Amino acid sequence: MAELAPRGIAFEDVRHHFSVGGAAVPALGPVDLRIEPGELVTIAGPSGCGKTTLLRLLAGFLSPSEGEVTVGGRPVDGPAAERGVVFQQPTLFPWLSVRRNVELGPRLRGVDGPARRDAARRYLDLVGLAEFADHRPYELSGGMQQRCQIARVLANEPDIVLMDEPFGALDALTRERLQDELLAIWRSTGRTILFITHSVDEAVFLGSRVLVMSPRPGRIVLDERAVFTDHGERVPAEEIRALPEYVELREEVRRAIAA
Numbered sequence: 001m002a003e004l005a006p007r008g009i010a011f012e013d014v015r016h017h018f019s020v021g022g023a024a025v026p027a028l029g030p031v032d033l034r035i036e037p038g039e040l041v042t043i044a045g046p047s048g049c050g051k052t053t054l055l056r057l058l059a060g061f062l063s064p065s066e067g068e069v070t071v072g073g074r075p076v077d078g079p080a081a082e083r084g085v086v087f088q089q090p091t092l093f094p095w096l097s098v099r100r101n102v103e104l105g106p107r108l109r110g111v112d113g114p115a116r117r118d119a120a121r122r123y124l125d126l127v128g129l130a131e132f133a134d135h136r137p138y139e140l141s142g143g144m145q146q147r148c149q150i151a152r153v154l155a156n157e158p159d160i161v162l163m164d165e166p167f168g169a170l171d172a173l174t175r176e177r178l179q180d181e182l183l184a185i186w187r188s189t190g191r192t193i194l195f196i197t198h199s200v201d202e203a204v205f206l207g208s209r210v211l212v213m214s215p216r217p218g219r220i221v222l223d224e225r226a227v228f229t230d231h232g233e234r235v236p237a238e239e240i241r242a243l244p245e246y247v248e249l250r251e252e253v254r255r256a257i258a259a
């Protein structure tokens with residue numbers, strides 16, 4: 001097998017089961033997966049197939065029942081700042097301003113005041129919230145709160161960003177805007193991103209690589225390179241979505257999910 005880049009992610013023969021009423025219920029696996037730094041991997045699959053479980057194993061919130069998850073060759077043995085998680089519902093502290101929410105991670109890591117403020121400014125700017133730095137989270141719309149959460153995670157300078165249906169609760173227009181913003185952030189930061197979605201279109205539009213999982217216990221049944229993110233900067237989203245190869249991959253993903 002080809003050598004994985006130093007900060008690459010590997011799932012090796014990973015299985016996970018949950019104990020329900022004393023019985024082991026298989027939720028995931030076996031999964032063998034290698035992700036190179038800088039990939040934007042989208043993961044789709046039927047409800048309950050184990051997408052979140054896969055993400056939680058990489059986040060270090062769960063340990064696999066069997067097999068091993070490694071980053072840069074080191075086993076994942078708990079959460080770490082190098083792996084940031086963006087949840088479906090923003091997890092912001094309502095009593096802190098937007099800026100202080102974003103500064104919190106760097107503050108906990110002992111980053112000094114000026115550097116913290118710099119990081120907050122840079123990432124709030126990146127997600128288009130610079131003007132709202134002194135607002136409280138509850139003064140923001142759902143989409144803005146989600147952008148704030150993304151800035152908060154990026155301010156920790158994670159190598160890997162794990163996103164669990166981050167745009168699922170947003171209206172269609174906001175969602176499309178955030179998709180474009182995420183691609184811009186990905187291009188400008190070069191982060192590795194794993195992005196779970198229920199939307200076939202979102203998976204194909206965002207992914208540099210698209211994975212589809214089978215029904216529980218989830219295995220990877222489709223693993224395709226997608227090139228549409230390469231067009232993103234030059235070609236409007238609606239033109240990308242009309243490309244024959246885009247439509248074809250969307251159908252392929254849809255069929256894989258339905259199989």
Ligand SMILES: Nc1ncnc2c1ncn2[C@@H]1O[C@H](COP(=O)(O)OP(=O)(O)OP(=O)(O)O)[C@@H](O)[C@H]1O
Pocket residue numbers: 018019020025026027045046047048049050051052053054216
């Ligand atoms: N803590 C738990 N205890 C018992 N079973 C669990 C637990 N967490 C998840 N499961 C089960 O494991 C399976 C996979 O769950 P998971 O949340 O990973 O799926 P998913 O693909 O993310 O689902 P969805 O798309 O609906 O969010 C499901 O059948 C779920 O009921």
